[in-house]
Amino acid sequence: MDYTTQMDAAKKGIVTPEMEIVAAKEEMDINDLVEKTARGVVCIPANKNHTNLSPEGIGEGLRTKINVNLGISRDCADVEKELDKVRTAINMKAEAIMDLSNYGKTREMRKKILDISPAMLGTVPVYDAIGYCEKKLKDITKDDFMRVVRQHAEDGVDFMTIHAGINRATAQIVKKNPRRMNLVSRGGALLFAWMEMTGNENPFYEYYDEVMDIFAQYDVTISLGDACRPGCIDDSTDASQVSELIVLGELTKRAWEKNVQVMVEGPGHMALNEIAANMTMQKRLCHGAPFYVLGPLVTDVAPGYDHITSAIGGAIAAANGADFLCYVTPAEHLCLPDLEDMKEGIIASKIAAHAGDIAKGVKGAREWDNTMSDARKALDWEKMFALALDPEKPRKYREGSKPREENTCTMCGEQCAVRNMNRILGGEEVTI
Incomplete structure (x- = not known):
């Protein structure tokens, strides 16, 4: 059929195979899903070259999904260990994986993940640019950045974080409104530094239409990165965060005009009492586009337990409209997480997502809990284990x-x- 992306198909009233799979998973009327995809309030990240993908929908009326970050770095460059994490994340039913590799053979790592993963794959091309181009940050050109983006798209990446909202105007607001923690987004900080050192505009903002043309060709979903997300609760909902969010809303509409699907990324660290208002503000400013949050972490004083501080915030965020939670592990702020840290992070995020789904009235969410309650009333231990988010742990407690x-x-x-x-x-x- 004649369509370029999932959004293009939906606007034409075409039901794609990916839409059929998502509708079945969500027990959703296919016409409702097509309409939401056409409006952009639902996205189905599904690169044409990710051949073994099991598609998932993200957005309005759907189950809250979770993402697992992993990848190699200079200090932890064991590819096989990271691939073990990929396999475990898939077994634990994470809907998405982000490969944040920034050292060594990043393309080899990315292709191996795509070969084994039915989960959506996301990347942040700016992380990869320095190693890929073999240049110092200040010497990387606009064309260099675009080559990296195109390579990720060709390889089969389903969604990419692009920090297009941190333009020169936003950077001036950051400088005029000092923060307690400055910028804590890795990609945002790299682009901020690049702009300061070169005097140029952020190429992802200046040449946004060129980026969108690449994304439309392969049906890559843009995850509009939040360079100004708060890195401590004292920086939340400040001028930098809100001004960038306004830019992201404008970029959302420009992407939709090109039939490119959009997610918008959000905080970060944020006090409990600010979360609901931030979810409403984001949805309003970004025209209902799916919202992807890191946390939010509701306190800054619990290193080693940030999977818990994140799950608390994530549940409130999901209950108030967030659609996609990026997991946080106990190792957050401290080191690259190991396999056990990853497991803890996945379970904490899945609890938060499900708690949010109950509050939002997502179809089937409360029924799962009711079935568990019936099993508890019947003292049916095997059924309880089968229904559990993590069957292994309760069985271990019972047998011990x-x-x-x-x-x-x-x-x-x-x-x-x-x-x-x-x-x-x-x-x-x-x-x-």
């Missing part, structure tokens, strides 16, 4: 602390309220 009576646990024993209520309401005596 066996009760005297099978239909109890070692917390309450024969005083178990569930067992005793079942008995007394069933006409049996409770004998203790």
Whole structure:
């Protein structure tokens, strides 16, 4: 059929195979999905060259999805360890993986992930530019940046973070409004430094239409990066963050004009009482485009436990309209996470996403909990394990602390309220 991207197809009323898969996964009317995709409030990141992709939808009325960051760096360059993380993330049903590799054979790493992963793959091309071009940051040209973007698209990357909102005007606002933590976005800081050293405009902003032409050719979804996301709660909702968000709203419309699907990235670190308002503001300024948040982390004083501070904020964000959560691990701010850190981060993010789905009334979300409650009432341990987000951990606890009576646990024993209520309401005596 004659269409260039999922959005182009939706605008023409064409149902793509990817839309059919997403509609089935979400138990959603296909016509409703097509309409939302045409308006841009739902995106289906699906690069034409990612041949083994199992498509997922992100956006209005859909389940909140999670992303897992991984990748090699100069200090941790073991490709096989990172591929083990990929396999584990897939087994744990993460919907997306972002390869943030910035050292060594990044293309080899990226292609290996694409070969084994049915999950969406995201990248941040500016991370890769320095190694790919073998130049100092200040010597990289606009054409260099574009070559990296095109290579990622050709390889099959489904969505790319492009920090196009940190233009020279936004940079002036950053400089005039000093922050406690400055910029903490790696890509944003690199482009800010590049602009300062070269005196040039951000090439991703200046040549945005050229970027969109590449994205449309391969049906890459743009994830509009938040260079000015707050890196501590004291910097949230400030002039820099809001001014960049206004630019991202303008860029969203320009992408849609090219039939390029859009996600918009958001905070960051943010106090609990600001999260709901930020979700509303983003949706308003960015015309309902799907919102992708890192956290938000609701306090800055818990290094080693930031998967928890992130899950708290993520649940509130999802309940108030965020569509996609980037996981945070216990190693955040400290080091590259290992496999166990990654598992903890995935589970924390999936809990936050599901809690948000219950609050948003996403189809099937509450029913999952109700089925678990029925299994608990029946003291059906095997069914409880099968329904659990992480079946392995509850089974391990149960097997590691066996009760005297099978239909109890070692917390309450024969005083178990569930067992005793079942008995007394069933006409049996409770004998203790």
